[in-house]
Amino acid sequence: MTYPPGPPLPAFVQTALYLRRRSLFLGALRRRYGDVFAVRVPPFNDNVVVFSRPEHIKEVFAGDPRTMHAGEANNILGPVMGEHSVLLTDEAEHARARKLLMPAFNGAALRGYRELVTEIAAAEVARWQPDSTVSTLDRMNALTLEVIMRVVFGVTDPAVRAELVPRLRRIVEVGALQYAGLRLPALRRYRPWQAFHTNLVAVDALLYREIAARRAAPDLAQRADVLSRLLHAGAEAPLTDAELRDQLISLLLAGHETTAAALSWALYELSAHPAVQRTAFEAARDEDDKALEAVLKEAMRLHPVIPGAVRRLTTETTIAGWTLPAGTTVSCSITLAHRSPENYADAEAFRPARFLEGAVEPNMWLPFGGGVRRCIGAGFSLMEGTVVLREILLRYALAPGAAKPERGRVRNITTVPRGKARIVVTAR
Template sequence: MATDTSRTVIRLDDVTATREPPGPRLPMLVQTILFGGFRRYWLPHLRRRYGEVFRLRLYPGRSVVLLTDVEQIRAIFAGPTSVFHAGEGNVILKPAMGDHSVLLTDEDVHLRARKLLMPAFNGASLRGYRDMITELAEAEVRRWPAHRPFSAHARTQAFTLEVILRVVFGVSDGPRLDELRHLLGRIVDIGPIQLIGWFNPDLQRTGPWKRYALTQRRVDELLYAEIAERRRATDLADRRDVLSRLLTVSADSDEPPLTDAELRDQLITLLLAGHETTATALAWTLHELARDPDALARATRAADEGDEKYLEAVVKEALRLHPVISEVARKVTRDIQIGDMRIPAGHTVMPSIGLVHADPTHHPEPDRFRPERFVDANPPTGTWFPFGGGVRRCLGAGFSQLESVIMLRAVLSRHHVTPERLAPEYPKARNITTVPARGARIVTTPRS
């Protein structure tokens, strides 16, 4: 089987190429550190040196192939899920999210999990969340300090965590959730060096790796306690939160009911992925608006007029300029051929969101913040994919964009935003995301 495109061929059968992708020969640990902490500079250099396809070796023993050609990336996203395993490609997340996470399973197991979770994020559910999100957004921005610098990222994290707690559990208060709220902040606040400890049991006995393991253990205790309590509830059918939905659907299905471990893994996935990525996207959005008076003025008018189309364009442009996650991953289950190169089974192919978004071929003046790119016509298909693509596209993408637009409107309706410093903040690696190095520090002035 060959996947034909206008410029390339990805061959899944009758692979004839013998040449494997080129790449640097640095030690694995050095490549891992460069990739984890300095990819913003290193990957463009590698692309210039090796071309559209190049290979890296990353801890703990992964061979990954970066892809930057849009046609090849489209073919990967459209390829059979039996060949391109996204769950195995996301193996780095397994220590935090567990074996059963929708992000870490493949084929039938993944489809079952996605089918169970999808109703919580479809169109009808999104419409039902609007009032709740608006209420939480307006309450959050009323608490923002005036006339003094603060971290926009810290505040957007607080907001998105409250939202996802309400969506997942139906409530966001109580001693157990108060403690969970505090601990989840520690779970997401880790850098590339700490990630290495996820796969090294010896490191987990000391220092920050031990503290992380203890925090994770306590988070699990809280989640299992919440699951046990919810199983005893007699009104599950009347509740619309994700945990109750999972228990209700599981009980009504012909398939075996979800175990506590399966429930835990889906809940922690939603809690972590469902608030950190959106919070970071919002922080980058405010960071860019604060430094662009013209874009800020137009976005403020849009907020006043209820023009959510333009506010959505602002968020999309921030995600283009600062993709929260720089790559998506697919582990290939058999040899494939990309162009004239063989990708052996077991390698992980990584479509590079960051490199495609920064390519002037697709996005003229790619370093400029220009929301107008998304107002009248979107960029060419396949050149903007911050939520991934294909059947594994993030199931919460619509929810994230709705949440971002509502929050942005709440901020701009109430505050004028300026930067703490004129110099832009650089991206910093935080777990698998890329965040503003200083927290997107801004100053807000209440609008009269």
């Protein structure tokens, strides 16, 4: 029983490369060691085996959730999301959390949210000035945070919003190295970890206050936001305040900057590809949601926001012919799978049509993970992104806002446009 081959570099060097040059690092390792290789990236995970072929990913996603713990593998999220998070629990506890959350993201719920998301998107785009340069990462972060505040938290009180919004933004904007250090309590004595922890404590106090107020709301059963739905759905087996807090923060981190980054990348690519943009505008005009969704999906393929879907093995397990010991973390690399020329013809090209032609097979497109741990907010994210693209494209033509091609950088655990994906907007 041995691990697959991997780089002989010291663990701290591997971690630094993974955080700062993730795509280049993983691509170089696949070229050097093949489709399966091992890396060490503490404090995330010490022994990681990376897979990227669809058949290998299928083995992981179809694996028994009792022997492949996703929650345990996502331990780096613990200091922020909390022990009750749907992303950090496993087996029975995870199934309970998922069962409570799922009704808030089913088809009927999404149809109910769509009008509100449209209203928020239209208000955001109406503030843009024609013939100006827009920093799309900043504007999409503001937009998606507003969606989270109203759709998930259900906060409409201006005073509460004024307190909560800037503090939530500080959680999201933490750097990758700072985020990696959150697992070390000793660092809380030093800036910037001390400031982050102080802000998180303040956020918790605000959320607990809002939860208490919502529990007492006389119209709780009529409210459609996710927090109210969770309180109402859990009436027979009530969720504790700590459980509610952890799910709210998880939905914030899983659904805020991820969607904002995906939209930023989509707008950047549309600005750089006039012919694709013209087709997308026609789709917006004709209310062709599938074609607009394809634009978002292709941006998420070409620019993965999250690097991989991970599992921690609880027992010795064989995957892709490798027998791996308990404690190993297996990673289905979204970064490698999405850029593989074996998975995608013209893998480096921005071509949304591939998602309308039936050319994308299962276990090749992985932004939302897979198996029993597939992101429950996947449908919401795609709906939100489609609505936002429509509102922008109907009002503006897009052109590149910078001379140099956009590159990615890691912020917290997501990959965002380094230059904030600036575009020039012109009224149609």
